[in-house]
Amino acid sequence: MGMERLIALWCPGLLREGERGDEARAFLQVLVAAERFCPWVDPVSLGICTIPSRGPSRFFGGERAVVEKLAAAMGDLAVRHPAVGQVRVGAADGLFAALLAARSGLAVPRGETAAFLAPCSVAVLRRTELAVTLQRLGVHTLGQFAALPARDVLARFGADAGACHRVAGGDEGELVGLRDSGLRRRLETVRTDRADAGHPRQPGFFGGASAADARAAEAFARVQERLGAGAVVVGRLQGGRSPEERASLVPWGARGTTAPSGPSGRSRPGSSPAAAPWPGRLPVPSPTRVLGTPVELAVTDDTGRAVQVTARGLLDADPAAASIGGGPWQEVRGWAGPWPSTERWWSSRRRRARLQILTAAGALLVVAERGGWWVEALYE
Amino acid sequence: MFAYDGRTAVRGSAGRPSGGLGRPVPVLPAALAARARPISSASSRLLPLSEPLVSLFPDRALRRGSTVVVAGARGLGTTTLALALLAAPSAAGSWCGIVGVPDPGVVAMAELGIDLGRVVLVPEARGGWVDAVGELAGGIDVLLVRPFGSCRPGVARRLVARARERQTALVVLVDRPEEWPDGPDLTLRVTRAAWRGIGAGHGHLQCRLAEVEASGRRSAARSVSRRLWLPSSSGTVADGDGPEQPV
Numbered sequence: 001m002g003m004e005r006l007i008a009l010w011c012p013g014l015l016r017e018g019e020r021g022d023e024a025r026a027f028l029q030v031l032v033a034a035e036r037f038c039p040w041v042d043p044v045s046l047g048i049c050t051i052p053s054r055g056p057s058r059f060f061g062g063e064r065a066v067v068e069k070l071a072a073a074m075g076d077l078a079v080r081h082p083a084v085g086q087v088r089v090g091a092a093d094g095l096f097a098a099l100l101a102a103r104s105g106l107a108v109p110r111g112e113t114a115a116f117l118a119p120c121s122v123a124v125l126r127r128t129e130l131a132v133t134l135q136r137l138g139v140h141t142l143g144q145f146a147a148l149p150a151r152d153v154l155a156r157f158g159a160d161a162g163a164c165h166r167v168a169g170g171d172e173g174e175l176v177g178l179r180d181s182g183l184r185r186r187l188e189t190v191r192t193d194r195a196d197a198g199h200p201r202q203p204g205f206f207g208g209a210s211a212a213d214a215r216a217a218e219a220f221a222r223v224q225e226r227l228g229a230g231a232v233v234v235g236r237l238q239g240g241r242s243p244e245e246r247a248s249l250v251p252w253g254a255r256g257t258t259a260p261s262g263p264s265g266r267s268r269p270g271s272s273p274a275a276a277p278w279p280g281r282l283p284v285p286s287p288t289r290v291l292g293t294p295v296e297l298a299v300t301d302d303t304g305r306a307v308q309v310t311a312r313g314l315l316d317a318d319p320a321a322a323s324i325g326g327g328p329w330q331e332v333r334g335w336a337g338p339w340p341s342t343e344r345w346w347s348s349r350r351r352r353a354r355l356q357i358l359t360a361a362g363a364l365l366v367v368a369e370r371g372g373w374w375v376e377a378l379y380e
Numbered sequence: 381m382f383a384y385d386g387r388t389a390v391r392g393s394a395g396r397p398s399g400g401l402g403r404p405v406p407v408l409p410a411a412l413a414a415r416a417r418p419i420s421s422a423s424s425r426l427l428p429l430s431e432p433l434v435s436l437f438p439d440r441a442l443r444r445g446s447t448v449v450v451a452g453a454r455g456l457g458t459t460t461l462a463l464a465l466l467a468a469p470s471a472a473g474s475w476c477g478i479v480g481v482p483d484p485g486v487v488a489m490a491e492l493g494i495d496l497g498r499v500v501l502v503p504e505a506r507g508g509w510v511d512a513v514g515e516l517a518g519g520i521d522v523l524l525v526r527p528f529g530s531c532r533p534g535v536a537r538r539l540v541a542r543a544r545e546r547q548t549a550l551v552v553l554v555d556r557p558e559e560w561p562d563g564p565d566l567t568l569r570v571t572r573a574a575w576r577g578i579g580a581g582h583g584h585l586q587c588r589l590a591e592v593e594a595s596g597r598r599s600a601a602r603s604v605s606r607r608l609w610l611p612s613s614s615g616t617v618a619d620g621d622g623p624e625q626p627v
Binding site for chain 2: 212288
C-alpha cells in the first residue's frame, strides 16, 4: 500500500470556531507545539492536523516514542493554555484512517488500515445521501461498503462514491471534504507575532570604561582606520533557526558594542530566545565556521548518481561521496538528517532540508534546496 | 490488531509530567562548569585557561606575551581548540581579538564559553592581517590569528616581538606548524580526531575526540599528549580521558 504513514492530532474542543476566534488561536499553539517534532505540520481543518511519521520516528527512535512524546507535550500545553483542552493523538496509514485513529486515540499498525476501518459506520465518510442509500441497502459499515465491487459502486453512485469506496477499503487516504481549504488563511489572521522574533540582548553597562577598555577601544579604532570601519566586528546571538540567523556580526562602534557587558548581560547559549528545540534549531555543538556565501556541493551515491532530497524531505539514495565547490571527491563516512526546515510554514511553501555530512576531510552542515546542495557551515 | 496500546500511550493527559520532549540539551551548566575560574588579576603575567586545557601548558595558564601555534588539518578541530583558548580569558574580562578567521561561528564561540562582549573580530583582514595584528597587539590581552597566505619569517618575528613587548598572548592558527616560520613558545598539534554520534542517516555530530600534542621550548621541551573533546556534546572543550560523552 502506497499510503503515507501519518500521525494525527485531534482536538475535540477546537473543532468548531466560536465568535472570538479563541479556538483558532489555541489551535495555533497546538501547531507550534507539533512543529517541534516535525516542521511539516499539515493543518487539515480546525482542531485537526497531521505530521508525517517517518522522519520524526527516525529522529526520536520509533513512532511509539514520537506518539508518547507528542501526547506528553500536548498535556503540558493544555496545562499552560487551558483553552487548548484535550488533544488526542493517533497514527495510521493515509489521511482518512489517521484522522479516525486520532479521534479514538489509537495507533493503527502499518497495513491494518482496512481492518481498522471495516467496523466503522459509513456515516464517517460524511456523505449523508450516500450513507442513507447504503444503509437502506443494508450496507452499514465501511467494510461492507468496501466489499461491494468497485465497478458497481461507480456505475450506481458516481465518481465521488468511487473515491469513498477506495477510502473505505483502505486503498486511499485523501477524500474531498476532509480538508478545510480556508484554514490557512484563517490561521494567518489570528496569528500574532510570537516566538522567535529575536530579542537583541541589552548589554548591561559597567560604570565607566577601565583603562584596559580604553586601550582596547583605541586599538580597534586604529584597525578601523587601516582596514575600514566595517572590518572590525563583534558577534551577537539572537533568536533564529539556522546558524546564520542565530548569530550576527555587527560593526564595532555600533550601538551597544563599545562598552563591555556585565556578566548578567553575557550572551548564553541555551537561554531564551535562542532556545527553540529541534528542528527549528540545529543540534549542539554548533559549527565553528558559518559561511557568509554558501559553497556549492556535489553529493553522489555509490553508483556516482547525484543524491536528491525528495518532496517529503528524504534522501533518494545513501550519500557515498561529496565534492565541495568542484574540489576533490571525498568519501562520505556518515550523515545525519535530512532535517526539513520550512521557515514559517503557514505563510511560505519554501522547503529546505539540512544535513550534517561527515567526509574524510571534515564535517559539513549542508542545505538542500531546489535540487541543489550547498555547504552552509563547517566544523573545523 | 494494535501493535501497542494506543489508548494509554496517546491520550494527552493534562498535568502529566513532562518527558524528554525534544527539549534542547541543557547547555549552560556544562558550559559554565568547563569555564575556569579566573586565576589571575589583570596585572598578572598569566591568563586563565579552561580546566581541560591547563595540562597542555607548562605554566598551566596562558602566558602574556607568549606565542602559541595551533596546528592541524582543517576538520580536526583546530579552530575549536584555538577558540577555546579565548574562553576563560574573555570570561574573566580580558579583551580578545580574532583576525583572519573568515565566517566565524558565533554560536559555537558562545557554546565554548567565550564572552562575546569581550571579543572583536577582523574576519576579512586578508592582506591587512599583519597591520591588524600589529595594532591589536597593543591593546588587547589575547589575539588569535590565522595568517593569510604564506607568512615571511621577518613578518612573523616582528609580530612575535610586538606581542611580547605589549604582553599580548598570540595564538596562531595554521594547517601545518611550518606555516608559522618563527619558533613559538608552545605548539599544539591536533594529530587526529574522530566524530561521534553520527551514523548512516541517523544521529547527529555530537562530539569530536581529538588527540592533541603539546611541545615547545624550555619548560615545554618535553612533549605532552592529551585526548580532548573538541568539542564535547555540550559544545565546550572537555577532557577526553574523563568520563565518556553520552552518545
